[in-house]
Amino acid sequence: AQKITQTQPGMFVQEKEAVTLDCTYDTSDQSYGLFWYKQPSSGEMIFLIYQGSYDEQNATEGRYSLNFQKARKSANLVISASQLGDSAMYFCAMRVQTYKYIFGTGTRLKVLA
Amino acid sequence: SAVISQKPSRDICQRGTSLTIQCQVDSQVTMMFWYRQQPGQSLTLIATANQGSEATYESGFVIDKFPISRPNLTFSTLTVSNMSPEDSSIYLCSARYRVGFEDTQYFGPGTRLTVL
Numbered sequence: 001a002q003k004i005t006q007t008q009p010g011m012f013v014q015e016k017e018a019v020t021l022d023c024t025y026d027t028s029d030q031s032y033g034l035f036w037y038k039q040p041s042s043g044e045m046i047f048l049i050y051q052g053s054y055d056e057q058n059a060t061e062g063r064y065s066l067n068f069q070k071a072r073k074s075a076n077l078v079i080s081a082s083q084l085g086d087s088a089m090y091f092c093a094m095r096v097q098t099y100k101y102i103f104g105t106g107t108r109l110k111v112l113a
Numbered sequence: 114s115a116v117i118s119q120k121p122s123r124d125i126c127q128r129g130t131s132l133t134i135q136c137q138v139d140s141q142v143t144m145m146f147w148y149r150q151q152p153g154q155s156l157t158l159i160a161t162a163n164q165g166s167e168a169t170y171e172s173g174f175v176i177d178k179f180p181i182s183r184p185n186l187t188f189s190t191l192t193v194s195n196m197s198p199e200d201s202s203i204y205l206c207s208a209r210y211r212v213g214f215e216d217t218q219y220f221g222p223g224t225r226l227t228v229l
Contacts, residue, residue, distance in 0.1 A: 045205060047219055
């Protein structure tokens with residue numbers, strides 16, 4: 001079965017600290033993509049970062065990095081130097097069957113001043 | 114990144130009525146998608162909107178309830194028909210973009226629907 005699991009329903013982090021949001025996945029496909037999206041209270045889904053299954057380097061985009069551990073089937077998102085504007089829901093997703101996405105249940109992050 | 118717009122951004126509707134949501138993308142794309150996000154839940158794919166052919170629906174979603182149009186490569190509509198309070202959700206459209214070796218879905222801002 002293909003599945004994304006996010007075990008942290010909610011997280012708190014102090015402003016300017018780093019935080020790691022967990023994501024594990026299950027697939028028998030050799031080729032897949034892993035994504036993180038941010039959903040503020042406004043409801044839009046904002047693409048943050050992508051990791052391909054064949055990429056050997058961890059993806060980075062500004063303050064976001066993806067800690068990809070293929071053997072453990074994990075794709076954790078690391079946000080460095082947290083800002084108040086980072087408070088939102090964060091969804092991990094996996095692309096399967098070349099175009100379909102499976103989403104996790106999300107983690108609500110609250111950044112404290 | 115892609116620019117995707119949706120109209121309306123929100124609406125409050127009476128049960129038994131229908132609402133059509135429009136999605137416009139800033140460049141031609143082969144694949145567009147419609148998702149539903151029920152309150153406090155994750156995203157569920159309703160259907161894939163294909164230009165020039167019928168939409169492909171996921172298990173649990175039917176064309177009579179969620180008819181979709183895709184008249185060209187930059188536009189799609191989703192209609193929520195004969196609405197009930199259980200249809201209250203955020204409806205999101207997305208488009209598949211290929212950027213270099215990356216193959217990413219970008220989302221519109223969503224339509225927040227409340228059915229009374």
